[in-house]
Amino acid sequence: MAERSGSGVLSAPAAHAGHAGAHPAPRGFLRRYVFSTDHKVIGLQYLVTAMLMALVGGGLAALIRVQVAWPTLAVVSPETYLSVVTMHGTIMVFFVVSLALVSGFGNFLIPLQIGARDMAYPLLNALSYWTIVPGCLLMLLAFFVEGGAAAAGWTAYPPLSALAEAVPGSGLGQTLWLLAMALFIASFTMGGLNYITTILNCRAKGMTLMRMPLSVWMFFVSAVLGVLAFPPLTAAALMLLGDRHLGTSFFLPGGLVFGEEVLAHEGGTPLLFQHLFWFLGHPEVYVIVLPAVGIAFDVIAAHARRPPFGYRISVWATLLIAFLSMIVWGHHMYVSGMNPLVGEYFSIATVSITAPFSVLGINLIASLWRAKIRFTTAMVFALGIISVIGTGGLGGLYLGTSTSDIYFHDSYFVVGHFHLMIGVVTLMGTFAACYHWFPKMFGRLMDERLGKLHFWLTYVPMMAVFVLMHYQGLSGMLRRYYDHSMYAFQAEGIELARVISYFAFAAIAGQLVFLVNFSWSALRGRKASENPWEATSMEWNTASPAPHGNFADDPVARRGPYEYAPPGSRQDFAPQWTA
Amino acid sequence: MSSSPAAPAAAPGRGLPALLAAAFVACALLVVLGVWTHGRMPALASRHGASIDAVIRYLLVATGILFLLGHGVLAFFVLRYAGAGERGSPHASARTEWRWALVPVLVMCVLSEGGVLIVGLPAFRQLYVDTPADPWVVEIVGKQFEWLVHYPGADGKFGESRAELVSDARNPLGLDKKDPNVADDVWTRGQLRLPVGRPVLIRLRALDVIHSFTVPEFRVKQDLIPGFLGRTQFEPTRAGKFEIACAELCGLGHYRMRGFIEVQEQSEVDAWLSDQDPAF
Amino acid sequence: MSLAHAPALATTERSFHGVEWRKLMMWLFLVTDALLFAGFLGGYAFCRLASDRPWPDRTQVFDLGFITVMTFALITSSSTMASAVLAARNGNRSATRAFLLATATIGLLFLGMQAFEWTHFIEDGGRPWENPWGVPGFSAYFFLITGFHGTHVLLGVLVLLLTATRSLRRPNAAEMVEVTGLYWHFVDLVWVFVFGCFYLI
Numbered sequence A: 001m002a003e004r005s006g007s008g009v010l011s012a013p014a015a016h017a018g019h020a021g022a023h024p025a026p027r028g029f030l031r032r033y034v035f036s037t038d039h040k041v042i043g044l045q046y047l048v049t050a051m052l053m054a055l056v057g058g059g060l061a062a063l064i065r066v067q068v069a070w071p072t073l074a075v076v077s078p079e080t081y082l083s084v085v086t087m088h089g090t091i092m093v094f095f096v097v098s099l100a101l102v103s104g105f106g107n108f109l110i111p112l113q114i115g116a117r118d119m120a121y122p123l124l125n126a127l128s129y130w131t132i133v134p135g136c137l138l139m140l141l142a143f144f145v146e147g148g149a150a151a152a153g154w155t156a157y158p159p160l161s162a163l164a165e166a167v168p169g170s171g172l173g174q175t176l177w178l179l180a181m182a183l184f185i186a187s188f189t190m191g192g193l194n195y196i197t198t199i200l201n202c203r204a205k206g207m208t209l210m211r212m213p214l215s216v217w218m219f220f221v222s223a224v225l226g227v228l229a230f231p232p233l234t235a236a237a238l239m240l241l242g243d244r245h246l247g248t249s250f251f252l253p254g255g256l257v258f259g260e261e262v263l264a265h266e267g268g269t270p271l272l273f274q275h276l277f278w279f280l281g282h283p284e285v286y287v288i289v290l291p292a293v294g295i296a297f298d299v300i301a302a303h304a305r306r307p308p309f310g311y312r313i314s315v316w317a318t319l320l321i322a323f324l325s326m327i328v329w330g331h332h333m334y335v336s337g338m339n340p341l342v343g344e345y346f347s348i349a350t351v352s353i354t355a356p357f358s359v360l361g362i363n364l365i366a367s368l369w370r371a372k373i374r375f376t377t378a379m380v381f382a383l384g385i386i387s388v389i390g391t392g393g394l395g396g397l398y399l400g401t402s403t404s405d406i407y408f409h410d411s412y413f414v415v416g417h418f419h420l421m422i423g424v425v426t427l428m429g430t431f432a433a434c435y436h437w438f439p440k441m442f443g444r445l446m447d448e449r450l451g452k453l454h455f456w457l458t459y460v461p462m463m464a465v466f467v468l469m470h471y472q473g474l475s476g477m478l479r480r481y482y483d484h485s486m487y488a489f490q491a492e493g494i495e496l497a498r499v500i501s502y503f504a505f506a507a508i509a510g511q512l513v514f515l516v517n518f519s520w521s522a523l524r525g526r527k528a529s530e531n532p533w534e535a536t537s538m539e540w541n542t543a544s545p546a547p548h549g550n551f552a553d554d555p556v557a558r559r560g561p562y563e564y565a566p567p568g569s570r571q572d573f574a575p576q577w578t579a
Numbered sequence B: 001m002s003s004s005p006a007a008p009a010a011a012p013g014r015g016l017p018a019l020l021a022a023a024f025v026a027c028a029l030l031v032v033l034g035v036w037t038h039g040r041m042p043a044l045a046s047r048h049g050a051s052i053d054a055v056i057r058y059l060l061v062a063t064g065i066l067f068l069l070g071h072g073v074l075a076f077f078v079l080r081y082a083g084a085g086e087r088g089s090p091h092a093s094a095r096t097e098w099r100w101a102l103v104p105v106l107v108m109c110v111l112s113e114g115g116v117l118i119v120g121l122p123a124f125r126q127l128y129v130d131t132p133a134d135p136w137v138v139e140i141v142g143k144q145f146e147w148l149v150h151y152p153g154a155d156g157k158f159g160e161s162r163a164e165l166v167s168d169a170r171n172p173l174g175l176d177k178k179d180p181n182v183a184d185d186v187w188t189r190g191q192l193r194l195p196v197g198r199p200v201l202i203r204l205r206a207l208d209v210i211h212s213f214t215v216p217e218f219r220v221k222q223d224l225i226p227g228f229l230g231r232t233q234f235e236p237t238r239a240g241k242f243e244i245a246c247a248e249l250c251g252l253g254h255y256r257m258r259g260f261i262e263v264q265e266q267s268e269v270d271a272w273l274s275d276q277d278p279a280f
Numbered sequence C: 001m002s003l004a005h006a007p008a009l010a011t012t013e014r015s016f017h018g019v020e021w022r023k024l025m026m027w028l029f030l031v032t033d034a035l036l037f038a039g040f041l042g043g044y045a046f047c048r049l050a051s052d053r054p055w056p057d058r059t060q061v062f063d064l065g066f067i068t069v070m071t072f073a074l075i076t077s078s079s080t081m082a083s084a085v086l087a088a089r090n091g092n093r094s095a096t097r098a099f100l101l102a103t104a105t106i107g108l109l110f111l112g113m114q115a116f117e118w119t120h121f122i123e124d125g126g127r128p129w130e131n132p133w134g135v136p137g138f139s140a141y142f143f144l145i146t147g148f149h150g151t152h153v154l155l156g157v158l159v160l161l162l163t164a165t166r167s168l169r170r171p172n173a174a175e176m177v178e179v180t181g182l183y184w185h186f187v188d189l190v191w192v193f194v195f196g197c198f199y200l201i
């Protein structure tokens, strides 16, 4: 069986062609690696695209840190600073972590883990990737147009985002931003439809829903949430385009004055956009974070050598989180002047999410109970995720409580909270996945020593950066500020900002270690066997790297995905596929 | 099954688990200690602010305990089960699993809903429910990038303002000369005087984009939405000078949209106000 | 993408509780599309409720009789579509084609009437940014929502024509017709809501 390794994503097609149901691997470089419909190739394409975009997003982060810590240097102008922050946020959320984790690993893992040969609709899958590429390009192009890139924040609240008079970036830059987002939404919706259909319809024999790994469950819930939440954002984006270019007034009230010019708009309301945006925006954060949690469960089970604690309960908790996440969007708008009683409802609903989320947290921790932990790099990243989720999640409680949010809203406390969750948890989930599933991608292992270095250069500095931002928020420092030094109550925070910046530079440097490790190991890393971690789920039932068509025979799932330490067996794991 | 070389051997000695456990414990201790020694908010200066601070203090204690506990257990498990024993434990019983699901659900429901509904209630009431008797009423108008303060003057009535009349230099509020209520109105650029110990009711509106009226010492933050007439209320409890900042991204000058508050005795405020030129 | 180009399914082909994957995908797509319309209609309701000026009087703006005929046409097309699905299930290819073409024709008729209606509206002074009847949001939402719905009808007509000419020769023709039918019924259903929001209330 070992001979099968060497066939796969980046090597010659396997000798399994002609097998019933699988079509032969396509020939030719372009067909095989560029316009491929193979879910593994597409997954890798997403991952690499995300890494390139991460270089941009990370570079922008460095620029932010220089400006806020040393405002007197004035490395950028105020208008550029706003563009930098807006583009950093947008690129990181939609074009880095969504792409790497949800689109990248979702594509790569779902068919392998449910024992399918590909996605339900491979062509749609390729189309979805080739929709995101122009999206990335449009987004980047915005830096070079007149007025600069969009500068209204990643939340793009009108009137700021609707009127070129309001801020220079609201010219062509904002239009490109909206078009790029439209392409992202189209791509993500295609991907989501494909995930749901694949998971419901294409599972291997015996792979019942309750035998799917938690990562697949989380990809599934995340896809459902995405499909439900994105359409209202599409509506908002179209309406915003109308306000910008057709003279409509969906979001613009009468009597707006810039300088002494009174605009002709009339009858709209800016709050409508906020409702539509957050109806998407809030579920979107769970769309991204849930796969990271699922991956943590998978990785912890494999390296802790015991089944995850509370599999079924975790599934139910996840479904509950998904449901609740659709009805809490108003917690971003506590101080927007919404009816206080409505705000109170949103507050009650929001903080109730901490209950099912804590169930996931406890289950992750309890999965270490009476375990036999192997401290691989993938595992230490997964352990780090627990700590970061705990920290960021408990911070969310200060914001979810409507009265304390009055103080924390739009302060660095919020910035710290969401970076821990949407930034650090998801990145660490992506990293854990890379280290864990690298064998299935390239037939090799990533370097463990560089991996450990990468872990320490990620966990320590990133925690420092974003926890310290909570302190800044507590002291009243506000976000999206080019320069805090003018205010007595904010000027002190600049000293802390310098400390944060040093940690941030370390964190960014640490990511370079990862890039080196990733590319070096893909070419030169130690060869991996079929199942190097002695794991139990279906993706390990095939060669490393996984060949075109995924499995030599039609796989059958004979038990749950996590039968580690089965009682009465000599071996400490019982793979899903063995009789 | 093919052989499984190499990888599991990556399990190292005690070094890494110990380091990891130490990191988790250090993280938890440093965070809590840091809040204790350095976690300072700007000195409080409003009545309802005490209730908001109470909520924050409650959350610091409650989440602090969970935070320490979580990291402690995590570190302990990492150390205790680092490659120990013959093999891992198989599935826990459904009962154990349900029990350990119920614990966090109960704890978090009580802790978080308690925070919103019980600890947070006084603040909510003072901010949104109570209607203060005899408040000091002022209007704040936000525009790129300054705060215009509009006092109703002796008659206690705000004059009409209209967008077409806005003129940056002479009449930034767009006050309508024909309205009889306008004559005694007073406006300033970013100079807000408030009486100490008297409830303040502020009308909020914006001329161009969204701004957010923020005074950290008062624990006040409220958006100004164009097209809406917003409001906020609070009661300054000590005299002094404070800064108004803008908390909602509003364009290039967002960071320098600063205003000034001076809280004084009512008589001083009245004296100052009568020294100002009326609008027309 | 067009369903006509579906490649051979490279996976272990199964169905979920008897729902075949193509149909499932269409259902899911319809859910997202419904939410999109919900977003627009929600915005419309928000604007209308929040408006401090009275909303234009629909009887002054529209010829309700004409709109009723339009609505009636679209509902008729739903029944011809249902007949096409039935014929396809019975393997009657020529009847299927006839019903599909009939559905497409009524769809085109609807679009023609809508074009007429828009022309009227524009001639009377309706513009995305203003209108003679009052609140500008009224005409903006009118163009946005009916325009978006019209685009859906147009797409539906194209898909119907494609199904009638190309898919019927395939072995899974009945299923393709059924999937097309789902979409068409959905578009009709959305119209009922649009009709209700703009012309009834």
Ligand code: HEA
Pocket (backbone or CB within 6 Å): A155, A285, A286, A288, A289, A331, A332, A350, A351, A353, A354, A355, A357, A358, A361, A362, A386, A387, A389, A390, A391, A392, A393, A394, A396, A397, A399, A400, A401, A405, A408, A409, A410, A414, A417, A418, A421, A422, A423, B066, B067, B068, B069, B070, B071, B074
């Ligand atoms: C992946 C992303 C993600 C996640 C998961 C969350 C999770 C949560 N978020 Fe966050 N949030 C964001 C991303 C995320 N958020 C972003 C991007 C913004 C800002 C957008 C902007 O304005 O730009 C934001 C802003 C934001 C606000 C608005 C703040 C403001 O602008 O004023 C609020 C308010 O309620 C909030 C609340 C919450 C809550 C209650 C949770 C809860 O789900 C958290 C529940 C979790 C727990 C309670 C932890 C449980 C774990 C354990 C118990 C384990 C314990 C273990 C140890 C301690 C080791 N968030």
Ligand code: HEA
Pocket (backbone or CB within 6 Å): A050, A051, A054, A055, A057, A058, A059, A061, A062, A064, A065, A085, A086, A088, A089, A090, A092, A093, A096, A097, A100, A152, A153, A154, A155, A415, A419, A422, A423, A424, A427, A430, A431, A462, A465, A478, A479, A480, A481, A482, A504, A507, A508, A511, A512, A514, A515
């Ligand atoms: C996923 C989301 C994400 C991520 C990962 C990050 C990462 C970082 N962010 Fe960012 N940030 C946002 C989302 C994110 N951010 C959002 C939404 C905003 C709000 C914008 C707004 O206000 O409108 C924001 C705003 C924001 C601010 C506030 C600016 C202001 O309000 O004035 C600051 C300030 O320090 C900051 C800093 C940083 C730093 C130091 C990092 C560091 O962690 C960066 C570390 C470097 C990298 C992560 C890149 C290199 C990595 C690789 C090359 C690895 C390979 C990658 C893959 C495998 C995919 N960010």
Ligand code: CUA
Pocket (backbone or CB within 6 Å): B142, B145, B210, B211, B212, B246, B247, B248, B249, B250, B251, B253, B254, B255, B257
């Ligand atoms: Cu005004 Cu920010």
Ligand SMILES: [Cu+2]
Pocket (backbone or CB within 6 Å): A281, A282, A285, A329, A331, A332
């Ligand atoms: Cu949210």
